[in-house]
Amino acid sequence: MNPVRSRPARRGVLAGLVAAGLTACGRPSRGQPAAFEAAPLKSVANFPVGCAAPTGRLGDPAYADLLAAQFSQLTPEWEMKMEYILQDDGSLRFDAPDALAAFARAHGMSLFGHNLVWYEQNPAAFQRLDGQGAAFARAYDGYIAAVAGRYRGQAVGWDVVNEPVAEYGDGLRECLWSRNLGQTDYMRRAFEQAHAAAPDAVLFVNDYNLESLPKKRATFLSLAEGLLRAGAPLGGLGTQCHLAADFEPGAVTTAINELAGLGLPIHVSELDISLNHARAPLASRDELVDRQARLAEEVGEAFARLPRSQRFSLTVWGLRDGDSWLRTPQWNPNPPWDAPLFFDDDGRPKPLLGALERGLAV
Ligand code: XIL
Secondary structure, eight states: OOTTOOOOOOHHHHTSOEESSBOTTSSBOTTSOOOOEEOOGGGGOSSOEEEEEOGGGTTSHHHHHHHHHHOSEEEESSTTSHHHHBOTTSOBOOHHHHHHHHHHHHTTOEEEEEEEEETTOOOHHHHTTTTOHHHHHHHHHHHHHHHHHHTTTTEEEEEEEESOBOTTSSSBOOOHHHHHHOHHHHHHHHHHHHHHHOTTSEEEEEESSTTTOHHHHHHHHHHHHHHHHTTOOOOEEEEOOEEETTOOTTHHHHHHHHHHTTOSOEEEEEEEEESTTOOOTTOOHHHHHHHHHHHHHHHHHHHHTSOGGGEEEEEESOSBGGGOGGGSTTTOSSSSOOOOSSBOTTSOBOHHHHHHHHHHTO
16 A cells, blocks of 8 residues: 555545635635645544644634634643643642643543653652652652542543653663652553543553654553553553654554554654654755655554544644744754644644645545
8 A cells, every 4th residue: 555645535524614815716815825725624533633732822812713623632732741730849730731621621622631751851849759769659649640630531541651762762761750660660650540540531651753763663562561461551552743754655654553553542642744854855845845745644544544443533733833842942943944733823724734634534
């Protein structure tokens, strides 16, 4: 099968089109780029389609309307992480995550929790307990129970452990959590605590570069098997899909299928497709935009072809190009500005959205 082959769109679904930047007669108005038409993303998928969002944007009606019109699920982009919730004195703040949860409820969207334990976040309240055995374990259990428990009944899933595999797949990451609680044990324990606090939530281990690094994917899969053997209530596998436009055709399909081979639900959890991170010297910007679309179609198709019970959801990591983490000075200090998402800076649907939808409609 050629995974990037174009397929005809599902006409019935794609008939209800939104037109952005069109004049009444359907032609682009003078001076505006040609408009692209696409059905709302959530209308072409028979599983939840999610978007990562921060509270900071929700007050902007254009943002909020677009988010609610296009997506059926919401992942807090940053404010449900330990770094935000856990204060130096050990207290918890839930203002922002509660606001995101309320937005989801008010707009009929499901909520996906991201994340409980991440090697990258080591708040002071835990650093103080480093090396203190039982006290560390008590605080760890307490944090997970409090956060997962707060959204019990609302969060349909959680990234319980985020990015546990070493950068290139040589084993697992050493971190504050593994040092204090043991390498697989910190994860097993987190899953057990999360399950006790939120028994209905599907619990995920989530990682990145699983599409580009077969070795990392193999380590990720054996970790998942090990957790299941140890009795952890692991319910699904998250593959972030932070991709670059010149990514080798077929590799994403292989990765998604291999991950699904374990039999658990799959979450494409943080999809974006960077133009700036492409390395192929051949690529002009136009060529990259074209490759980007073919890759989006491939992701959509690979996901849509999974058995129904394994299509947990597909989440994109930000709403408009200008909202993307890949546009922040850390990643993109100078032009050209990256355009890794499915709506442009003004919130208009891009041809990239159409490509994803074509893939999803197989
Ligand atoms: C990023 C967010 O997009 C940023 O807003 C935040 O400042 C840092 O984290 N992998 C993950 C996500 O699992 O949590 C990261 O999100 C992107 C990489």
